[in-house]
């Protein structure tokens with residue numbers, strides 16, 4: 001990696017060691033140019049849908065390649081919260097089942113599931129607590145997930161303390177409670193939904209072989225993390 005090039009691309013790094021990339025980090029020159037191009041296009045042509053749509057599809061294709069998925073498996077939505085909401089309303093729940101989440105999840109990824117309980121889609125929302133070292137031990141996931149678990153929703157990297165969850169292992173436990181239904185079908189099963197909002201681009205790609213059912217990364221974030 002050419003570090004001088006990276007510093008030029010992300011100007012703030014020539015003045016600061018910038019670590020707060022989690023929510024909305026400072027954009028790179030590349031990103032600024034693309035936004036400017038888009039706004040100019042919008043100004044000059046209004047809704048230039050014919051030109052925009054192929055770009056959106058192409059970005060989905062590139063992202064799919066990065067995570068080892070097919071184009072039809074990637075959807076572009078405005079943000080992580082709407083992705084999770086769409087998923088929550090499209091998954092089939094086990095009757096009288098439960099949902100397993102962690103207190104290290106972002107609030108969206110906690111309240112959303114309580115709402116599903118309110119709507120009668122689950123009997124129980126199991127909120128796992130962190131221990132004194134700030135992690136939810138794997139055996140807590142193991143204890144909480146059972147044959148009645150419809151959904152395991154976990155933030156890959158916690159917004160609260162940066163804890164990186166053992167997605168591979170948690171997903172394996174989730175799928176062990178799904179003896180009769182095959183992977184990727186929207187049938188009642190234990191589904192593993194990692195929210196990858198806080199994970200770096202490289203980290204998202206490194207999960208390409210983990211058979212999670214859905215993941216929700218954030219475009220705003222990977223764009224400005226070199």
Ligand SMILES: Cc1ncc(COP(=O)(O)O)c(C=O)c1O
Pocket residue numbers: 022023078079080081082105106108109155157158159195196197198218
């Ligand atoms: C782990 C995690 N999930 C979800 C969100 C919400 O993301 P969005 O604003 O894209 O809905 C955040 C915001 O920081 C987050 O850190």
